[in-house]
Structure formats: C-alpha cells, structure tokens
Amino acid sequence: MDSFTPAESLDPALGSDETPPPAESLAALIAWIQDNLGRLLGSRAARVRVSGLRRPADAEALGLALRDLARDPDVRVFALPGGDLLVLLHQTDAPRLCAVLAAFCAAHPRNPLCRTLPGPGQDTPLIRWHSLTREGAALLAWAERVLVAHKEAAGGPQAPPGSRQRLAAPGAPGPMRPRGRPLTPEVLDRLERGLADADLSSQVRRQRMVAVEPDGQLRPVGTELFMNIGELRQTIAPEFDLASNPWLFRRLTATLDRCMVTHIGGYVAAVDTPLVSVNLNLDTILGPGFQAIQAAAALIPHGTIVLELRLDDIMADLPAYLYAREYVHQHGFKVLIDGLGAQALLWIDRTRLGADYLKAMWSPDMKALLAAPEGAVLSARLRAFDPRTLILGRCDDAAAVEAGRSLGCTVFQGFYLDELLRDGRAHAPPSP
Numbered sequence: 001m002d003s004f005t006p007a008e009s010l011d012p013a014l015g016s017d018e019t020p021p022p023a024e025s026l027a028a029l030i031a032w033i034q035d036n037l038g039r040l041l042g043s044r045a046a047r048v049r050v051s052g053l054r055r056p057a058d059a060e061a062l063g064l065a066l067r068d069l070a071r072d073p074d075v076r077v078f079a080l081p082g083g084d085l086l087v088l089l090h091q092t093d094a095p096r097l098c099a100v101l102a103a104f105c106a107a108h109p110r111n112p113l114c115r116t117l118p119g120p121g122q123d124t125p126l127i128r129w130h131s132l133t134r135e136g137a138a139l140l141a142w143a144e145r146v147l148v149a150h151k152e153a154a155g156g157p158q159a160p161p162g163s164r165q166r167l168a169a170p171g172a173p174g175p176m177r178p179r180g181r182p183l184t185p186e187v188l189d190r191l192e193r194g195l196a197d198a199d200l201s202s203q204v205r206r207q208r209m210v211a212v213e214p215d216g217q218l219r220p221v222g223t224e225l226f227m228n229i230g231e232l233r234q235t236i237a238p239e240f241d242l243a244s245n246p247w248l249f250r251r252l253t254a255t256l257d258r259c260m261v262t263h264i265g266g267y268v269a270a271v272d273t274p275l276v277s278v279n280l281n282l283d284t285i286l287g288p289g290f291q292a293i294q295a296a297a298a299l300i301p302h303g304t305i306v307l308e309l310r311l312d313d314i315m316a317d318l319p320a321y322l323y324a325r326e327y328v329h330q331h332g333f334k335v336l337i338d339g340l341g342a343q344a345l346l347w348i349d350r351t352r353l354g355a356d357y358l359k360a361m362w363s364p365d366m367k368a369l370l371a372a373p374e375g376a377v378l379s380a381r382l383r384a385f386d387p388r389t390l391i392l393g394r395c396d397d398a399a400a401v402e403a404g405r406s407l408g409c410t411v412f413q414g415f416y417l418d419e420l421l422r423d424g425r426a427h428a429p430p431s432p
Contacts, residue, residue: 024235025079026147031234032076032088033140039415042091042422043132045139048101049125051083052113059083065100071201072270081146088132090422094120101126180237182244183252191236192255200259203232204267209275209391210417211410212401216426221411222275222391224308225267227256250281250313257284261292268296268305277306277336282313285324294331306334306357311344314353325354336391342366346378350385359391362400362414370403383408398430 036043048066053059066085070077075097076088087097098118105114105126113126121129132139209222233242243249257280260267268276278293285293285307297305307328314321314337325335336357340348342365350358360366360382369375382390388411392404395414404412420427 023147026143027234027238028231029078029086029143030140030147031231033136033143035228035230037136037140039419040132040136041419043136044089044091044094044121045130045132045135046087046089046094046097047080047128047130048085048087049113049127050085052125053111058108058111062101062104065104066097069096069100071266074206076202091120092422094129180239180241180244183237183240183242183248184245185248187237187240188248188252191252194236195255195259198259200227200232200256201263201266203227203235204260204263206267206271207413208273208417208421209277209411209413210421211388212405212412212427216428218417218420218426220273220421222277222306223271223273224277224279224413225260225264225271226279227253227260229253229256232256246312254281254283257281258287258289261289264292265296265299269299271300271303274303275306276300276303277308279308279338282309282317282320282324285309285328286320290328293333297332304332304334306336308336308338308359310339311337311348312339322354329354342369342378345381346374357389357391358385359393359413360409362392362394362404367403370407379407387411398427401427402429 048062050059050062053062063085066077066087069075069087072093074090075093078086078088080086089097098120101118105111105117108114113124116124116126118124118127123129130139205226205228207224207226208220209224211219211221213219229242233240242252260278261280261284264278268278284290293305293307309321328335334356335354336359337348337350337353337355338359340358340360341363342360345358345360348358366378369378385408387408390409391411391413392400392409393413395401395404395412396416398416400414401412401416417427419425
C-alpha cells in the first residue's frame, strides 16, 4: 500500500481551490492518533474518494452511510481536504466498511468509481487502504501540519503540535495534566449551551472488562461505556484545560452525562457482554436522566447495568450517595466505585459503602506500595474481596496483569487487554 506522502496528494494543495477540512475534524484526528499511536497493531486507514463523485447527492449519501457506520465507537470517520473521508478502524472491521461501499456501488452501478467492488485491503478507484501500524506517525505529522496551516490561514493563535498531551480516559495511563488556558465559569456556560443540542454519539467509547483464566485465555465479562474527554476537548475547546478547576470540570461532566443518557439505549443494546457499566455522576443518577437508564435496562433483560461512580463524587455528598445506592439497588442496578488508587484501597470500607464492585487503578504508586511495609496490608485487603467483583484497570502491559493476579485479581481492564482481544491472543506472563 502507498504511504502518506505529498505524492499521494494527501497533503492539501494550499492556495488551490480545495477547501481544508474543519479544524475540529483535524484536531479530533490528531487527538485520536496521539492517544493510540503505540496501539495501532492491526489498525487500518481507508481514504474514501467522496470528492470523486460527480453528483453532490451521491457524495452526501455516501457520507451519511459512512457516518452511520461510525456510530460504532470502534470506527472513526474524519473529513479530509477536498471532501474525501478518512475511515480509521481495525482490520477485523474492514469487511463492514466494504459492505457499506458495496451497497453504495450497487445503487450507483454506472459511477466510474464503482467499476471495481472494494475488498478489505484492496485499493480501488473508490478507496485506498493504509496500514496505521506502519504509517500512523506519518498520518499524525500530516494532520498536525495541515491544522497549523489552517489556523495560520484563519489568523488564529498557534501552539506547537507536539505540545498537546493526552487527557486520561478510563484505562489510560497516567494522570490528567494541565494544558491550555484555565476553564472559567463563562467559558463553561458557553460550552454547556453549545452541547445542549449536540450529537456526541461519536465521542462515546467502550472498553471491555476481561476475566483472565489460569491458562491466560480471555473471557470478556463486561463493557464500560464512557465519554472520551481528551478527544472531546480537541473538538469543542482545544485552547482550554477542562480539568484545571475540579468543580467546573465536575459540572461539565454532568452536562456530558445528560448528553450520553439521551442515547444510552442504543449504546447498551449494541453491547454483547452480560454486564454493561456506565460512567456517570451522582447528580445524573438522582436526576431525570435516570429514566433513560431504566428504559435502557429493559433492552438487556438477561444482562446487568452497573453504574460507575468516582470516589471523589461519592465523598462530596455521602448522604446523597447512600440514598442513590438504595434507590438503584431497588431497581435492579449494581454500583461500582471507580478510580481507586493504592491509598484509597487501604482505608475504603466497602461494606459500609455497599458497593457491588470496586475498580482499582494500576499505577507505579501501587507497585511501590506493594513493595513497602503497607504492601502486606493492601494485599490482604484485596484478597479478602470476591475476585469477581474487583476490577484492576489501567493495565497497559502484561506485568500489570501478573501483579494483579498475584493479588488475587481475575478481572482486568486496559489497553493491553484491548490489544489481546483485537489480535485474538491469550495473556502470557512477561519474560523475566
């Protein structure tokens, strides 16, 4: 396959009649590649030549079909200069993209771009494939270059592309680090008004919770649904640090919760594991949005919906949490306390909080604590839990899984497990 080079005309002809894509599309593309650059094994980029369609109605129809495919959180669609669309997906999803294009070509048999039906990895006049494993860095460099050119043309402020750092999402390594201008109440008000009618379905992500059997085989037991704050920031407010003020950030996440629960039925229905977890704020559970969650539960009569609450949200209003816990238990939901670090695990009283699940976050701090005198206490506390109700998150390598197994953990979540599932591989302990 060809690489991302100017010769392939992926670079926009700046100064020509081609119109660069919206800045938010480029920013979202950059954020996605930055978040996944080290985890692109088996990923593909497919450039669909929408610009080559003669009739605007045909281009619109194909664009809608591709964006409908992107309702799956594992498929991303970005606008390119000149009107083409770039589809990012894993190679196992390539047949689905080809099916969409084949259906379009069946309806437009006389179109010159449809003379050859597309197949996975097969270049045709309508589509060109690329391996992100080899070409991800080239695509990132191209997108950053075009975004800078776009902002220069618009007269906007510049920032070095390499200065962008990822905001942590569930399962992502490291803490959220400040970047950009601080979030203010005035900016938050503008964001909330803009989000009121926005369709954020493309920002919803899902990540499996996986039981690792003694022989290393993987068994998905749950799926977490969450909003990717890092990508959303690049789209709605790239110049602001959304996490600079924890109270304003909490208010923003409550707004995002309302956007998410509006369409939660579709997300839940698409999950194929017996357990579905949804990352929400306490205020959302106590508000009118809970009715949408109850309706979604009816779509999976043989499954369970788990409501994930962060410990800091619970501690901010403990009486409200205790009331909400009883309320959701009466309606058949389970409660998970999320975001537990090593120190929190030492003092949290799971029995009094009445949580059905706990999610601990693997980190260098936990690794260091296990080697300290308190490590024996932490190990004993973790072993006292039912291993089926304790999830170890942010497992980004085999060593994290092995450390968790030594503590009695059997259920894990993180990018390392995502890669194993995509590649159909079992877990293997790292070489000594």
